[in-house]
Amino acid sequence: MKYCIGLIKNTVFFFLFFYTGFIQAEEILPEWQKSLQSLSSEDKLCLESFFRTMFINSEGGFVLAGSKPVCMEGILSPDKINARQIGTKPHRRSVDLYEGYRVWKKHFESIPSEKLIICCKDHSDQLYSDWIHLMWINPQKLIEVVHNNLSVFQYVLGPQVTPTDFLNYLIDPSQDVPHDYTLTGIFLGFGSQNALYYRRLELIQKQMCSRESPPFNFKNEGLNIPNIGYLGFDLAESFDTEPSFSYSTLSEEYQNLVETRISSVEAFPFSLVKIPLFAVYKRDKETLDILSRYQIDQKMIENLLSKPDFLEQILKCIFE
Numbered sequence: 615m616k617y618c619i620g621l622i623k624n625t626v627f628f629f630l631f632f633y634t635g636f637i638q639a640e641e642i643l644p645e646w647q648k649s650l651q652s653l654s655s656e657d658k659l660c661l662e663s664f665f666r667t668m669f670i671n672s673e674g675g676f677v678l679a680g681s682k683p684v685c686m687e688g689i690l691s692p693d694k695i696n697a698r699q700i701g702t703k704p705h706r707r708s709v710d711l712y713e714g715y716r717v718w719k720k721h722f723e724s725i726p727s728e729k730l731i732i733c734c735k736d737h738s739d740q741l742y743s744d745w746i747h748l749m750w751i752n753p754q755k756l757i758e759v760v761h762n763n764l765s766v767f768q769y770v771l772g773p774q775v776t777p778t779d780f781l782n783y784l785i786d787p788s789q790d791v792p793h794d795y796t797l798t799g800i801f802l803g804f805g806s807q808n809a810l811y812y813r814r815l816e817l818i819q820k821q822m823c824s825r826e827s828p829p830f831n832f833k834n835e836g837l838n839i840p841n842i843g844y845l846g847f848d849l850a851e852s853f854d855t856e857p858s859f860s861y862s863t864l865s866e867e868y869q870n871l872v873e874t875r876i877s878s879v880e881a882f883p884f885s886l887v888k889i890p891l892f893a894v895y896k897r898d899k900e901t902l903d904i905l906s907r908y909q910i911d912q913k914m915i916e917n918l919l920s921k922p923d924f925l926e927q928i929l930k931c932i933f934e
Contacts (some may be wrong), residue, residue: 646933649721650926653861657717660927664714667707674750675892676913678730678931681907682803683756683888684784686791687711688745690882711748728754730932736787747791749784756781756801763800770794804878804892805904811895815871817855818864824853871895878905887915 653661668687676682690699699705703750715734715857723732729932731751739745760767760777771792783789784801792798795816807848861867875893882889889908894901921927 632922644930644933645725646722649725653717653721657721657874658925660710660713660880661717663710664718665925665928666919667710667714669915669919670886671707675751675887676803676890676911677750677755678757678805678928679911680729680752680916681904681911683752683759684801684803685750686802687748688742689715689734689748691744691746694738694744697792700724715748725933727932731785733785733787735789735791740790741793749791750783753781753785755803756784759801763806766800766806767797770797778831799892802892803890805896805898805901807896807898808892808894808901811871811875812893814858814867815875815893818868818871821853821855821864824851878908882909882912885916886919887912 649680650658665674668685672687673682673685674687677685688708689711689755690704695705705849715732718732719734731749731753733751734751735747735749737746739747757777760780767780773782779799795807795813796806800806802814855864857864857867859892861870875895878890878892878894879888889905889912894905918924918927918931
């Protein structure tokens with residue numbers, strides 16, 4: 615009898631020990647892994663397609679790696695899609711991004727990450743009314759870049775803005791993305807000098823594309839740009855800008871901006887993942903450091919894409 619009681623006690627003890635260990639293992643499982651295990655097969659496919667699209671056809675991998683502060687992609691606004699767009703490349707891409715973000719928002723958005731914030735505006739953009747902006751943000755890199763260029767951000771947005779204020783502004787779904795060309799170039803990771811030069815090109819092009827006034831003399835003719843007809847839009851306000859310092863005409867400035875720029879990808883061999891595309895005007899230390907870091911992270915992104923357990927590895931990289 616004593617033998618039977620002892621055997622029962624040992625069995626119960628073993629069961630409780632095993633069960634307690636099992637519970638503890640469940641408790642220490644990271645939250646992101648629990649969410650991953652809870653996904654249906656369809657949701658896993660949506661999320662993996664979302665990440666691959668952002669890595670291969672966009673620049674999201676560089677945001678996650680830490681070399682690029684922000685990446686923006688457009689999702690076609692559902693109420694603006696027409697029948698001719700269905701099945702096109704922009705429509706298929708929008709579906710990948712929309713469905714992937716849906717899964718992310720439901721299962722992973724609430725899990726804290728120091729490396730990546732994925733957010734989406736809740737409305738069409740004010741300037742690009744057919745598109746809703748999806749954003750990938752590396753909070754640490756964004757705060758660093760804004761801090762290094764704080765005087766420029768304060769000049770545009772007000773002297774009281776801080777790097778953290780700007781981060782909170784970007785992730786607010788109700789706020790439009792800033793449309794200042796210089797700020798955009800800086801927080802997208804193109805370098806302050808390149809952003810300033812490209813801003814001038816954008817402003818001149820804005821004048822070319824703004825509303826004409828009779829007798830419609832074609833604004834581009836003054837810039838000696840051939841084979842371009844009327845560029846004015848009836849809904850766009852007329853806009854004019856003066857030549858920059860050291861230029862006597864807009865034509866001279868425009869030609870210089872077009873001829874002196876080079877593409878950021880020209881110096882790097884073709885690969886599955888291209889480094890972020892932007893116009894390089896100044897090969898200063900900031901630009902060279904940016905290009906060097908992009909090249910380093912390019913290899914890391916390609917390595918992640920080759921993993922058989924790609925989805926799990928990406929989530930681990932985001933949350934650990």
